[in-house]
Amino acid sequence: MQRESLNIMIGGEAGQGLVTIGQILAKALVRSGYWIVVSQSYMSRVRGGHNTFTIRASAQPLDGPREGVDLLVALNQETLDLHQGELAPGSRVLADRGLSCAAAPCLNVPYAELAEERYLNTVAVGVAGGLLGLAPGLLQELLSAQLHKLSDQVKAENQQALGAALAWLKKQPHDFAPLPPAKEQGRRLMLSGNEAIALGALAGGLKFLAFYPMTPSTSIALTVIAQAQKMGVATEQAEDELAAVNMALGAAYAGAPAMVCTSGGGYALMTEGLSLAGMSETPLVIALAMRPGPATGLPTRSEQGDLNFALYGGHGEFPRAALTPGTVEECFAAGARALRLAEDFQTPVFILTDQFLADSYRAVQPFDLGAIQPVRPGGLEPGPDYQRYALTDSGVSPRALPGFGPGLVVADSDEHGQDGHISEDLALRVVMQDKRLRKHKGLQEAVWPPVFSGPEEAELLLVSWGSSRGPVAEAARGLAAQGRQAATCHFGQVWPLDPAQFLERFQRAGQVVVVEGNAGGQFAGLLRRETGFAAHRLITRYDGLNFTPEYILRQLAE
Amino acid sequence: MQRESLNIMIGGEAGQGLVTIGQILAKALVRSGYWIVVSQSYMSRVRGGHNTFTIRASAQPLDGPREGVDLLVALNQETLDLHQGELAPGSRVLADRGLSCAAAPCLNVPYAELAEERYLNTVAVGVAGGLLGLAPGLLQELLSAQLHKLSDQVKAENQQALGAALAWLKKQPHDFAPLPPAKEQGRRLMLSGNEAIALGALAGGLKFLAFYPMTPSTSIALTVIAQAQKMGVATEQAEDELAAVNMALGAAYAGAPAMVCTSGGGYALMTEGLSLAGMSETPLVIALAMRPGPATGLPTRSEQGDLNFALYGGHGEFPRAALTPGTVEECFAAGARALRLAEDFQTPVFILTDQFLADSYRAVQPFDLGAIQPVRPGGLEPGPDYQRYALTDSGVSPRALPGFGPGLVVADSDEHGQDGHISEDLALRVVMQDKRLRKHKGLQEAVWPPVFSGPEEAELLLVSWGSSRGPVAEAARGLAAQGRQAATCHFGQVWPLDPAQFLERFQRAGQVVVVEGNAGGQFAGLLRRETGFAAHRLITRYDGLNFTPEYILRQLAE
Amino acid sequence: MVTSEDYGQFETAWCPGCGNFGILKALKQALAASDLAPNQVLLVSGIGQAAKTPHYLRCNCFNGLHGRSLPAATGAALANPELKVVVTSGDGCHYGEGGNHFLAALRRNVDLTVLVHDNQIYGLTKGQASPTSLEGMHTKAQPDGVHSYPFNPVAVAVSCHAGLVARGYAGEVEHLAGLIQLGLAHRGLALIDILQPCVSFNKLNTYQWYGQRVYKLGAEHDPGDWEAAIKLSYEFGERIPLGVIYENQRLAFQDHYSVLQKGPLARQAVDHGILAQVMEGFF
Amino acid sequence: MVTSEDYGQFETAWCPGCGNFGILKALKQALAASDLAPNQVLLVSGIGQAAKTPHYLRCNCFNGLHGRSLPAATGAALANPELKVVVTSGDGCHYGEGGNHFLAALRRNVDLTVLVHDNQIYGLTKGQASPTSLEGMHTKAQPDGVHSYPFNPVAVAVSCHAGLVARGYAGEVEHLAGLIQLGLAHRGLALIDILQPCVSFNKLNTYQWYGQRVYKLGAEHDPGDWEAAIKLSYEFGERIPLGVIYENQRLAFQDHYSVLQKGPLARQAVDHGILAQVMEGFF
Numbered sequence A, B: 001m002q003r004e005s006l007n008i009m010i011g012g013e014a015g016q017g018l019v020t021i022g023q024i025l026a027k028a029l030v031r032s033g034y035w036i037v038v039s040q041s042y043m044s045r046v047r048g049g050h051n052t053f054t055i056r057a058s059a060q061p062l063d064g065p066r067e068g069v070d071l072l073v074a075l076n077q078e079t080l081d082l083h084q085g086e087l088a089p090g091s092r093v094l095a096d097r098g099l100s101c102a103a104a105p106c107l108n109v110p111y112a113e114l115a116e117e118r119y120l121n122t123v124a125v126g127v128a129g130g131l132l133g134l135a136p137g138l139l140q141e142l143l144s145a146q147l148h149k150l151s152d153q154v155k156a157e158n159q160q161a162l163g164a165a166l167a168w169l170k171k172q173p174h175d176f177a178p179l180p181p182a183k184e185q186g187r188r189l190m191l192s193g194n195e196a197i198a199l200g201a202l203a204g205g206l207k208f209l210a211f212y213p214m215t216p217s218t219s220i221a222l223t224v225i226a227q228a229q230k231m232g233v234a235t236e237q238a239e240d241e242l243a244a245v246n247m248a249l250g251a252a253y254a255g256a257p258a259m260v261c262t263s264g265g266g267y268a269l270m271t272e273g274l275s276l277a278g279m280s281e282t283p284l285v286i287a288l289a290m291r292p293g294p295a296t297g298l299p300t301r302s303e304q305g306d307l308n309f310a311l312y313g314g315h316g317e318f319p320r321a322a323l324t325p326g327t328v329e330e331c332f333a334a335g336a337r338a339l340r341l342a343e344d345f346q347t348p349v350f351i352l353t354d355q356f357l358a359d360s361y362r363a364v365q366p367f368d369l370g371a372i373q374p375v376r377p378g379g380l381e382p383g384p385d386y387q388r389y390a391l392t393d394s395g396v397s398p399r400a401l402p403g404f405g406p407g408l409v410v411a412d413s414d415e416h417g418q419d420g421h422i423s424e425d426l427a428l429r430v431v432m433q434d435k436r437l438r439k440h441k442g443l444q445e446a447v448w449p450p451v452f453s454g455p456e457e458a459e460l461l462l463v464s465w466g467s468s469r470g471p472v473a474e475a476a477r478g479l480a481a482q483g484r485q486a487a488t489c490h491f492g493q494v495w496p497l498d499p500a501q502f503l504e505r506f507q508r509a510g511q512v513v514v515v516e517g518n519a520g521g522q523f524a525g526l527l528r529r530e531t532g533f534a535a536h537r538l539i540t541r542y543d544g545l546n547f548t549p550e551y552i553l554r555q556l557a558e
Numbered sequence C, D: 001m002v003t004s005e006d007y008g009q010f011e012t013a014w015c016p017g018c019g020n021f022g023i024l025k026a027l028k029q030a031l032a033a034s035d036l037a038p039n040q041v042l043l044v045s046g047i048g049q050a051a052k053t054p055h056y057l058r059c060n061c062f063n064g065l066h067g068r069s070l071p072a073a074t075g076a077a078l079a080n081p082e083l084k085v086v087v088t089s090g091d092g093c094h095y096g097e098g099g100n101h102f103l104a105a106l107r108r109n110v111d112l113t114v115l116v117h118d119n120q121i122y123g124l125t126k127g128q129a130s131p132t133s134l135e136g137m138h139t140k141a142q143p144d145g146v147h148s149y150p151f152n153p154v155a156v157a158v159s160c161h162a163g164l165v166a167r168g169y170a171g172e173v174e175h176l177a178g179l180i181q182l183g184l185a186h187r188g189l190a191l192i193d194i195l196q197p198c199v200s201f202n203k204l205n206t207y208q209w210y211g212q213r214v215y216k217l218g219a220e221h222d223p224g225d226w227e228a229a230i231k232l233s234y235e236f237g238e239r240i241p242l243g244v245i246y247e248n249q250r251l252a253f254q255d256h257y258s259v260l261q262k263g264p265l266a267r268q269a270v271d272h273g274i275l276a277q278v279m280e281g282f283f
């Protein structure tokens, strides 16, 4: 039996190192030419509990995760107990000798015999890698890379453990059906959504990042910080989110393209600064990685519940844009694009992601950096008569940087005149508010259009934004396989909307179903508000998990 | 010539005491049986600049302000220069001797001769009061009340100044047409919108108030604070708005019905706490007095620009209600009502007001306090098995207070079980989120229905929320006078909406015009989102001033 | 007689070996020794590993937002003066996100017992520097080392004339329980900054590191002597004093409120008669 | 040579007699005496009467949010090390709404000159207590008097080892100008807490009140002596010292950033070649 795709789940307690096992296996799969989609599920604790790292792999391109487990690498009995119900036909379990599983054939690995306890992870990599048919040399190489900072002895003992695992496996009779060999794919990166946002932002010209740690956004910051020196970026962990956003605004004003990253509660604290970005016309990128709320909610899980808050957060009215990447490639593009939009329109721009996509590793073709023009603010020298808020048709005033010329750059949080100085002239207020709001048109013209796929005249049109893109694409494929005329439409940007890009096709579709990870149908509400179009149906999810095609199909079948 | 209503404007610098003059005249008018609507316009400074206090008075009930000035009490030349264009036919100007006005007959008051400079305000009260035909005894009485804390000598000198002013006026030939005498009205209060919110909240059972000063919300807090000891309310000026909202939540949890008051930027800082109110199911009233944004904007002016932010502020999804009083009576009712809703549904409730209504004094019939049942939280003793978040059909769990019984009251910001303890059970998450969101239905059933007036089958239906109620009512009256079939619909509560209460009538109307004080048409957008109904037309205002009937009629005529 | 067992025994989500276990134990002991029953006690916390504490003992609990435990506790204390309000959160919560509330609470001298589980790191978010992290400490978020001067909570608390200021150590449970008991007995804000090893992320300030440095203050130190306290509060290096560093008898914040003399606000009926009198002022 | 006149003369929205006028004058003098041209200087402020200052002199200006001037200034200073960044806001802004940023900025020791117009009141919002209001002061918002212990910014700054800590007085313009000039010259955070009479709302801490108490520190005080500085920082009562209370030579925050050695970030081109190398780590 050969499979179209394979789900490998590594499960155990926090602190058992399952992410390390998962990353090595995932990278080995990518290097071997497979496509992957990783889903990580973890609890809000550092040790104990129950976490999983699941890799879906295929020799064909993949759009999203699937349910079911084909290979379960169980680091403890709890993993077996919790996940045996998900085991698919033909699946196998890898577990330590003492552990037992009724639902599927179990390879009981004699971990203790094969290596010291602290090399358990390495043994697991070896056995699982072997079962998956991954080349031993590749596993060795990735293991060394993983261990590059450690002592020679530790390295050697690890390689020994790997060898022992592979040798042991060879002697085990098993008929686990691996994936078909993959085509040679050339070199590809393995990136999570958050890493891609960070790298995209660096490609786009990021020069300043401030943040306050908050799951699931922190890895954006850590990715930037790790490269900050090399890339010439100034970063700072702020004392709170209020500081983070105001630092970013100060930096952006002074010429450093700036980003903050945060999650719901931290974003709440940034909304006053968001409004200041709107008023002071300071470029600002906010990467908002969503998790289930309200309040602290489920801090390590996924949700798309903060769309409304992103669109309407901040007091008063001002233009903004919201990018909602659905793939890791789109995350990278969004990182660069957000900086460009923020700079070109001098206003805040969101990148909305969620825990699922943030932590989801994928195989990605190398990016064409040459196609990205990094932002360079303040080409203009402030001349002696420079006016920061000069009136223009587009609403965008030529931007100059303080200290870069003889003139002065005056930015203000109060209503102000073209020169930036505080004013209580009420007629001027209207002129300046109209100026700022005019930028909406430019943002709308620059919008990333939604991406349709599938038949023009669809019986069913599944609409996604953000991370539901992949599951929706897979669900549509499933529907097509059932012979249904299913199309998809993905919004990689949800604001502004340009109805000309989609409305007519929505109106033509038999049934329009919006698929989004919240309870309220926030995007569906936005569509109706902006176009009058009421989606025929809503598929929501708010249990902290990402969508899967199976979930969507089940809902549709109800 | 006798007038239907009269506009009295007092203008001068901040620090010249024009509010004192205005308040005494306004109260004298109220005591004399007139109806009043006050509009205050002031700058963000303590001394200097240009402020006005305008009283519209009539022997008939009034709904809102009007443009034009019939009596201009000018405390400086600037007032004359700025406002002479607004002088109506038959108007008069009161000004000091040196000042001049070309546009209308000017009574040049010899202030320096009539009293010492520091009694200028008293002289102005005397002359203006005399012109308005107010009883000297009444003016004397109100002046004493105003001065009750001062020395006998100062009191005597003030009364002397008043007498001198009245005597001087008697000798001046003038044909200023005052208002017709008013009917005896019984005792009425003179209250501003903010005072009414505060008193309404006290009537409704307010026991705790935390705030951080912010125009135009501060007077709500100051009104409560002035009565706190008497009414048994604990109040505190917090170190910031983050503290204010979290103090209120702690107090509410522990059994004190609690309110915060703030304006846009301060509210932004409260949105994280708002979300906590939603998650922890803690009653919370937020009085949000709006002013033009974004950011600091125009801190002392009016706008209705934060509706979206009130409705969608806070991360995650949770139920809420938003009251939008349009009159001072509604402000009082909203103060009490908000506490009731917050307690009954254990969720945040907004009172949205704006600078215009906040500072607008009106004549108000005494309230029937007997009709208000003050909130008394925690009738329930926590028994040994008390569960703070017990599941119910309504979504509302019986609330008990910590320390009031043997059981324990556990409130949590994380997702939690019925017992309040943190949980990462994802199925439970859905159960609890559904429980919380079910409260929306109860809130919807309890909604204040919109108030229609005018013909059932209207050619034109003017829709208002919040402070635009009065101007819209007056505009409709103007249209009716022109023979047009104009009706109005006022939303004293904008969330939840129950379309059954209005949609059919909207659909029947010839043209539905939403009148709101922002640029984006936020309520119109909400209507469309929730009902699909797209208003035919939008009348907006965002120059910092309130609506007037004239403004609305001009816009309609365009 | 209340015993430690009345406060129950629960599974925690903490790492084995974490200093929080010692603090939890000491807290239960102190509550029992103070003869406080679970339903008389309110534990207020923020978010973090430390802030999970209220879920691990039987008591009333308001587990609020990261950094905002002090305002919530202040509100609760002003609503019901009969509750014994204890605040328990991390260094990140109190001195980072909540720094402004920390200053304000000290200055108010709210009658609260404030336990800061000071592990000099952000534990729950996996090991970034906290305000008390020492200069030069390396983390993934501070790969070049911490550049800020460490926050000295004890010094700032003494300088703001907080009611009682003490330092404890999670490795000295009995001593810590004693300090918490003193804190519970003190009327006014009692800050107990507790050195708390984080075995997962703080590889610098370990049990060994603390063990080599801490010493217990003896009778030679007079906590009533503010100048001595100020001086002592700066001792944090080769030697770290444990014990009560400062104590005064300033009026507790609650005691300024006459309404609180009448007990919990929820028990005081709203008097519409008085409100009617108040309204008289507006006629 | 830059002169005070280069900084212009503008109409203000302040009350006649306000202490802010003296501060504005001293600031202009100090900038001129430091030979800083308006386009080299960035004034960052929050919201309040004090925070309007940047509108009243010719210079670059970022007038941000109430309480958030320090983070904005920190960001600007990290983006362009060639700007001379001066922060000017009120006591409410810095010690109230922005208290947490104040602590963090002191600990970072960002190279900023921070002027706090300390009128011990909220001026712009018409007279509520500020963190530095003295206990017992009555206002409409505190009709029973202020209950909190007043915040001592100087003591907290010294305790956090801020670079330079000084106190000035709006009534002593020349002396204040000298302090600001020292602050501008100091590399690191220079806090200048400035006693500023508010003639409209603070009827307690008047010109007369301050005048009777202030005295200028002489050579007998060594700002390098931290212990002496700590002690002196608590002197605020019958006598109030003016002058530099503390100064150290800690590395300024910016000096930890190697990227800033290369000048303003806006002048440094993004190197996609290096990024391509970085990407190698992800293959």
Ligand SMILES: Cc1ncc(C[n+]2csc(CCOP(=O)(O)OP(=O)(O)O)c2C)c(N)n1
Binding pocket: A212, A213, A214, A215, A241, A265, A266, A269, A296, C047, C048, C049, C050, C051, C066, C089, C090, C091, C092, C093, C094, C097, C117, C119, C121, C122, C123, C124, C125, C130
């Ligand atoms: C507003 C906000 N920002 C960030 C977070 C994420 N967060 C949770 S715990 C924590 C730090 C915890 O550190 P500390 O308070 O020292 O507690 P510890 O885990 O070390 O006990 C952070 C940053 C949050 N929950 N809310």
Ligand SMILES: Cc1ncc(C[n+]2csc(CCOP(=O)(O)OP(=O)(O)O)c2C)c(N)n1
Binding pocket: B212, B213, B214, B215, B241, B265, B266, B269, B296, D047, D048, D049, D050, D051, D066, D089, D090, D091, D092, D093, D094, D097, D117, D119, D121, D122, D123, D124, D125, D130
């Ligand atoms: C978030 C926020 N809260 C409140 C306000 C209102 N506000 C403006 S200025 C001010 C206080 C000003 O006091 P201070 O900083 O001492 O300055 P001063 O006017 O005394 O110079 C306040 C509370 C605001 N602008 N923003």
Ligand code: SF4
Binding pocket: A046, A047, C013, C014, C015, C017, C018, C019, C020, C049, C050, C119, C123, C124, C197, C198, C199, C200, C201
């Ligand atoms: S991460 Fe540190 S503080 Fe958190 S539980 Fe583990 S050891 Fe304790």
Ligand code: SF4
Binding pocket: B046, B047, D013, D014, D015, D017, D018, D019, D020, D049, D050, D119, D123, D124, D197, D198, D199, D200, D201
């Ligand atoms: S209110 Fe006070 S601080 Fe503000 S300008 Fe007037 S005197 Fe100065």
Ligand SMILES: [Mg+2]
Binding pocket: C048, C090, C091, C092, C117, C118, C119, C120, C121, C122, C123, C130
């Ligand atoms: Mg910690």
Ligand SMILES: [Mg+2]
Binding pocket: D048, D090, D091, D092, D117, D118, D119, D120, D121, D122, D123, D130
């Ligand atoms: Mg002040």
